[in-house]
Amino acid sequence: xxxxDGVSYYVVDGHVHYWNASPxxxxxxxxxxxxxxxxxxxxxxxxxxxxxxxxxxxxxEQDLIHDLFETGYVDKxxxxxxxxxxxxxxEGFNTTERNARIAGKHPxxxxxxxxxxxxxxxxxxxxxxEKAHRYGLKGVKLxxxxxRGDSRGYKLSDPIAYPYLEKCQELGIVNIHVHKGPTIxxxxxxxFDVADIDQAAxxxxxxRFIVEHVGLPRLExxxxxxxxxxxxxxxxxVAMPFIHSRPRYFAQIVxxxxxxxxxxxxxFASDYAIWSPRWLVEKFVDFQIPxxxxxxxxxxxxxxxxxxxxxxxxxxxxLKVPDEARSAQVGT
Amino acid sequence: MTTRHAAWAALGNVLDPELxxxxxxxxxxxxLEVEDGAVTAELRLPTYFCAPNFVHMMxxxxxxxxxxxxxxxxxxxxxxxxxxxxxxxxEIFPDMADxxxxxxxxxxxxxxxxxxxxxxxxxxxLAGAALADVPPSPLAEAYGRARERLGLRGAWLITxxxxxxxxxxxxxxHLRFADAVRVSIEGNAEHCxxxxxxxxxxxxxxxx
Numbered sequence: 189x190x191x192x193d194g195v196s197y198y199v200v201d202g203h204v205h206y207w208n209a210s211p212x213x214x215x216x217x218x219x220x221x222x223x224x225x226x227x228x229x230x231x232x233x234x235x236x237x238x239x240x241x242x243x244x245x246x247x248x249e250q251d252l253i254h255d256l257f258e259t260g261y262v263d264k265x266x267x268x269x270x271x272x273x274x275x276x277x278x279e280g281f282n283t284t285e286r287n288a289r290i291a292g293k294h295p296x297x298x299x300x301x302x303x304x305x306x307x308x309x310x311x312x313x314x315x316x317x318e319k320a321h322r323y324g325l326k327g328v329k330l331x332x333x334x335x336r337g338d339s340r341g342y343k344l345s346d347p348i349a350y351p352y353l354e355k356c357q358e359l360g361i362v363n364i365h366v367h368k369g370p371t372i373x374x375x376x377x378x379x380f381d382v383a384d385i386d387q388a389a390x391x392x393x394x395x396r397f398i399v400e401h402v403g404l405p406r407l408e409x410x411x412x413x414x415x416x417x418x419x420x421x422x423x424x425x426v427a428m429p430f431i432h433s434r435p436r437y438f439a440q441i442v443x444x445x446x447x448x449x450x451x452x453x454x455x456f457a458s459d460y461a462i463w464s465p466r467w468l469v470e471k472f473v474d475f476q477i478p479x480x481x482x483x484x485x486x487x488x489x490x491x492x493x494x495x496x497x498x499x500x501x502x503x504x505x506x507l508k509v510p511d512e513a514r515s516a517q518v519g520t
Numbered sequence: 521m522t523t524r525h526a527a528w529a530a531l532g533n534v535l536d537p538e539l540x541x542x543x544x545x546x547x548x549x550x551x552l553e554v555e556d557g558a559v560t561a562e563l564r565l566p567t568y569f570c571a572p573n574f575v576h577m578m579x580x581x582x583x584x585x586x587x588x589x590x591x592x593x594x595x596x597x598x599x600x601x602x603x604x605x606x607x608x609x610x611e612i613f614p615d616m617a618d619x620x621x622x623x624x625x626x627x628x629x630x631x632x633x634x635x636x637x638x639x640x641x642x643x644x645x646l647a648g649a650a651l652a653d654v655p656p657s658p659l660a661e662a663y664g665r666a667r668e669r670l671g672l673r674g675a676w677l678i679t680x681x682x683x684x685x686x687x688x689x690x691x692x693x694h695l696r697f698a699d700a701v702r703v704s705i706e707g708n709a710e711h712c713x714x715x716x717x718x719x720x721x722x723x724x725x726x727x728x
Binding site: 406443 | 538704705707711714715719
């Protein structure tokens with residue numbers, strides 16, 4: 189919970205990781221991958237928040253708990269797994285299994301999400317069902333651009349993906365987080381393309397599709413889909429840290445999102461440990477659209493900030509919000 | 521005989537297809553050498569995992585620009601610090617024409633947005649305006665270039681990327697979407713610049 193000027197903000201961090209990118213768990217791709225993450229972190233964080241590289245590769249459970257809950261104002265954090273076994277042949281990068289060990293010790297703090305890849309076929313469906321029961325999954329994180337063998341990724345609109353979406357609906361895994369944006373391996377086509385979300389969202393109105401990184405660098409395509417599909421949401425991971433290093437661009441991005449999607453379909457996220465929630469939450473609550481841009485974008489209200497920081501995610505994941513932080517409008 | 525200066529200028533014609541900016545001003549040219557008609561250039565990128573299809577386009581375009589210079593006998597364009605660096609030298613990439621078109625259309629809308637916002641005209645004026653009504657400016661020139669790259673020839677100022685005039689009743693929505701395209705491209709360019717600076721902190725600006 190974050191308190192400022194008499195207002196209580198319930199905070200859900202919609203995108204956190206507990207990864208292992210240490211040298212004994214990675215190959216050269218894994219090394220390139222974590223270096224890339226590290227550059228994201230150091231490029232867009234305030235200087236005092238940039239970690240030594242070694243710590244960034246493998247931080248501790250204590251770091252995670254401290255940065256999210258003890259000092260980061262986070263009430264609930266959503267673990268989004270990133271398996272990347274081809275890069276991290278030891279135990280994978282950030283798996284549901286690894287996350288589950290932490291979540292099990294702090295059951296009131298974490299939401300544990302799963303993952304699937306439709307190229308796993310019938311066996312993947314069986315594993316999904318098993319994990320759904322074991323972990324009580326309510327959400328999954330998908331990487332449509334990931335290479336596998338000769339495959340250069342898939343689309344959610346591909347026929348192989350539909351049995352998985354149907355299975356999610358059946359199992360009550362209603363929150364489908366899709367990674368679009370800064371990517372892993374796209375080659376032969378535009379893996380940032382968000383058009384596949386459009387069709388899946390139409391065909392599965394009971395599921396919610398949370399487009400991570402708000403489709404950056406295809407913000408406009410994401411906005412266009414969001415206007416047409418009421419069950420499409422935007423996750424703000426990667427967009428958030430612009431608030432520090434490029435505040436006017438942050439204002440433009442938020443302005444566009446508020447115009448096209450509105451304040452009810454945007455979710456705060458730090459992408460921890462790339463960035464840390466403390467400074468993001470503080471700066472976001474203090475943030476306002478610059479005056480010279482208000483003619484185009486208007487302003488962002490306290491109510492909108494409360495929704496984005498936590499109340500919208502609380503609705504998606506049926507979280508109980510303390511009375512002091514409830515919103516009259518959201519009504520959770 | 522081609523000089524390094526001429527080769528640098530030629531690379532200035534190579535655009536990052538997503539960002540619609542020259543690779544020279546983005547800081548993507550790590551080194552450039554010209555010796556007896558042999559040109560060797562090395563590109564560098566904001567991340568190890570920058571989308572290979574776009575990197576491929578920049579390599580192919582740089583190669584073509586350098587080969588077109590008078591007196592050039594050999595060209596080699598390499599990529600430093602990218603997971604697919606070797607494949608850019610050896611693999612035959614599929615035709616990227618469709619993807620190029622997608623980004624030319626986006627660049628067109630962004631250029632239109634910049635020009636329209638700078639003009640400050642009301643919707644009725646914009647809807648009825650011809651290209652010839654626009655006073656010369658760098659933004660007008662940039663819009664002209666974006667039109668050329670799409671092969672657009674018509675006389676109306678506000679068209680869609682296919683060249684069709686945007687009717688008055690759809691104008692506000694059209695321009696609003698063009699704004700979103702502009703914000704997306706410009707925000708992305710900022711992102712790439714920040715990442716490049718984090719990756720090559722000591723080398724920025726010293727290349728040209």
